[in-house]
Amino acid sequence: MHNKHLISERRLSILSILVAFLFLGNIFYQLHVVPEWKWGPAIHKTPKHTVSDFRSEIFERGKSIYALAAYIDPNADYEPEAFPELVHRSQYRSTQLGPMVSDGCNVVVVHRLEQEGAAPITVIDIIHIGQRGGRIDRMTRYIADGRR
């Protein structure tokens, strides 16, 4: 024997909207409140955009320490002494000498570093943006010898 029931279409619609709100809340909670990734300054940005912002923080806003803390993974693979601009109150200026080249998560920047009282040096930076954390996890700097 079957028991037949009746429900109005409007009630069903309201019910489904309520369920949708519950689902939205759940999805928001899972993705925003307890996400499985770290929030970093590189999120939402292409690797090139990230490196461009990283350079702006150092050379335009003079916030080297912030850039170091925010953009570079604490376990990043790089030699700090090769990046003298990443120190507090660094007086280095940088002039980009060509287009920033990006391949996947690698970005290459060729630029001239200058500081008062020191000879300018041309350097090639190869910067790698790490997985999921949205931060730089590897930086290598080569000093160009100036030959064309």
Added chain:
Amino acid sequence: MSRMIEYEWNVGTVTKLALSAMRIYLGCWMIVTGTSYWLTEFGLPSIFPHLVRNTPLSSQLLVTLMEVGLYDVVKTWEIIGGLMLVFNRFVPLGLIICLPITFIVWYNAIILNERYGHLFNPTHMGAMCFYMNILVMVGYARYYAPLVVTRAKMGSVKGVEN
């Protein structure tokens, strides 16, 4: 006066309920992912980060989509498709809109990011969204069945049943 719907508790009703729940969940998920992206485009904080930096191939895909502007298109259609599913309007069309998106999400999450362990992980929406999309489409199969014709004829929409 709202129309009354008659139902009884049987396998068919439970299946419809399950598929409706999937339709709503998939729609909500699409709305959240689409909205999260557009919030950042308007300078607002996002709901969750877009994971551009995964494996090199996944990054290439996402970075290219962003650079050529297709990511904007995808995220817009996610919202439109999601609203169709949640509000139960034009659902068969909404599912078709969502299908290429959920397939690319699945391909990116599983194949490009090599997360084969998540292939059937029910909590991993990167994979589940595609399966949900297919399952809900099966529920609406009667709308897609007319598409499967070997010798299709051109003509007006007259006589097409809704």
